Amino acid sequence: DGGITQSPKYLFRKEGQNVTLSCEQNLNHDAMYWYRQDPGQGLRLIYYSQIVNDFQKGDIAEGYSVSREKKESFPLTVTSAQKNPTAFYLCASRTLGELFFGEGSRLTVL
């Protein structure tokens, strides 16, 4: 079945460590997005990519990095510079105007 796969679903990290969240899609969509979700704050855009080898910062890019080497893949690295990384992270891809979301990855910093 076509869709977006995020892994891992749950991740625990010690302070000072970088972690990478995986996002893979087989929908043949050009555009992909990373959102962060915190209780009561809705979805905030971290990074997005309209095409392979190109990406743009969203509203809260500080402390995060991405790459887009393949159309299918858009991994997100949460670096040690991100001061409050504990959150639920959602990856999405877009066709026409509609976004399709993965099931999310919950990151907890211990």
Next chain:
Amino acid sequence: AQSVAQPEDQVNVAEGNPLTVKCTYSVSGNPYLFWYVQYPNRGLQFLLKYITGDNLVKGSYGFEAEFNKSQTSFHLKKPSALVSDSALYFCAVRDLASGNTPLVFGKGTRLSVIA
């Protein structure tokens, strides 16, 4: 700039009663509007969208939304609520003239349907 507001953090409704979840938006041009639903620890699922045409849009699971240009609103409605409708609902908007800019989401409204 584009923005969307969901004025209610929480909406409570009895099962079988009609429900409304409110959304207002702000864009420079014509809006492209969406509603999504999220169940606990899951991703967002698409419910419906409005681009142009009939102001009443029908979507998944019996939901519909009414576009009102003069009030810049896009409220989500359902004639008879089910307990299984309890979830977090997000409204989103993009300016049709803005090319491929990302959707802007509201902060979400938690719907609780009580049996």
